[in-house]
Amino acid sequence: MILKTISRLSVLIGLLAGPMAALATPPASEYKPVLKGGWEILFDGKSTNAWDVDLSSGAWVIDPDGSLSVAHSGPNIYTKRRYCDFTLELDYKIISGKKSNSGVFIHVHDKKDEVNTGMEVQILDNADYGESWDAMNSNGALYDLVHPAVDANNPLGQWNHYKITVNHDLVSIVLNGKEIVKADLSKWTVASKNPDGQHNKFPHPIAELPKEGFIGLQNYGGVPTWFRNIRLKPLSNRQPKYTGDEPIDQVLGK
Numbered sequence: 425m426i427l428k429t430i431s432r433l434s435v436l437i438g439l440l441a442g443p444m445a446a447l448a449t450p451p452a453s454e455y456k457p458v459l460k461g462g463w464e465i466l467f468d469g470k471s472t473n474a475w476d477v478d479l480s481s482g483a484w485v486i487d488p489d490g491s492l493s494v495a496h497s498g499p500n501i502y503t504k505r506r507y508c509d510f511t512l513e514l515d516y517k518i519i520s521g522k523k524s525n526s527g528v529f530i531h532v533h534d535k536k537d538e539v540n541t542g543m544e545v546q547i548l549d550n551a552d553y554g555e556s557w558d559a560m561n562s563n564g565a566l567y568d569l570v571h572p573a574v575d576a577n578n579p580l581g582q583w584n585h586y587k588i589t590v591n592h593d594l595v596s597i598v599l600n601g602k603e604i605v606k607a608d609l610s611k612w613t614v615a616s617k618n619p620d621g622q623h624n625k626f627p628h629p630i631a632e633l634p635k636e637g638f639i640g641l642q643n644y645g646g647v648p649t650w651f652r653n654i655r656l657k658p659l660s661n662r663q664p665k666y667t668g669d670e671p672i673d674q675v676l677g678k
Contacts, residue, residue, distance in 0.1 A: 455473060455474065455505065456473075457474065458471075458473075458474075462657055463656065463657050464655065464656045464657070464658075466639070466655055467492055467514075469490025469652060470490065472484075472486070472492070474504060475501050475502065475503055475504065476504055481498055482495055482496060482498075483495060483496055483499065483643060483646070484498065484501060487650070489652075491517075492651045492652065493649065494526065494648055494649045494650075495648075497643065497646035498646065500529070500535075500538065500642050500643050501640065502529070502538075502638040503638050505638075506637055506664035506666070506667075507638075507658070508660065508662040509635075509658065509660040509662055511588070511657045512528070512530070512586070512590075512639065512654075512655075513588075513655050513656075514585075514653060514655070515585050515586075515651065516528075516547055516583070516584055516586065516651050516652075517581070517582065517583045517584065518547060518649055519580055520549060520551070520580040522549070522647055523552050523647050524548065524552065524647050524648060525547070525549070525644040525647055526641070527545060527567065528544070528641060529544050529638070529639065529640030529641070530543050530544075530588060530590055530637070530639060531543060531636060531637035532637040533634050533637045533668055533670075533672055533675065534672055535638055535640070535668060538640055539625075539626075540626060540628065541628075541637070543566060543569065543595075543630070544566075544567040545564070545565075545566060545567070545586065545588055545605075546561060546563055546565045546567045549563075549580060557575040557577060558571050558572055558573075558575070564576065564577070564597060564599045564604045564605065565605070566597060566605050566607060569607065569618060570595075570606075570607045572597075572605060573603070574602055576599040576600045576601070576604050577599070583652075584599060584600055589659070593610040593631070609631055610631050612629055612630035613632075615627055615628055628672065628676055629676075632677040633672075633676065634665075634666060634675050634678065636662075636664040638668065
């Protein structure tokens with residue numbers, strides 16, 4: 425009788441464990457990066473193990489073509505690991521008439537306050553928002569910090585390719601093979617002000633933000649955006665010093 429009871433319990437546990445295991449996301453400490461040719465593969469069309477994302481909510485989905493897309497309103501998603509100096513490459517796509525708006529966050533310290541503790545490479549349907557290609561919030565801008573230098577946008581509905589390089593204070597954004605942003609963040613020494621004196625929205629001097637952090641993809645109210653072929657190559661041996669739990673005021677200028 426005891427053996428039968430144990431057997432039944434084992435079957436029940438097995439049935440419950442199956443779906444729970446499928447929904448479980450490995451914690452950051454258990455994340456094992458997939459490396460290929462010196463690149464860390466952050467998204468290969470199948471696995472989201474590099475990201476803190478709950479696909480069961482339906483806000484983010486993996487489409488049949490292997491792209492990771494925003495399906496409806498929900499949270500932004502972030503890498504499980506923090507990164508220092510790197511080149512990040514990815515493809516993204518937006519479509520016309522849907523108010524497409526998203527972004528790639530870099531060096532985010534606090535995932536609950538990504539706007540003020542990191543930086544955003546903008547993704548935007550310029551026409552739908554009435555923005556010129558060289559606006560401070562247009563597609564490809566380092567949001568509210570540096571506007572695109574040239575118009576490198578592919579037509580809406582086509583894939584675009586970002587190559588984003590962050591090397592300590594230096595940031596370069598290449599869109600479809602053309603460098604559109606080049607910045608030395610050490611020049612942003614005053615809160616709410618760019619080096620040319622123009623106002624920005626950020627309460628901390630950008631030069632004092634930690635030179636490390638999470639990478640994020642933005643879910644802007646569920647408007648459709650697609651991502652694919654996301655990979656990262658480290659540019660130095662520098663390792664993160666923080667977890668992201670530290671108050672931003674305690675890590676500024678460190």
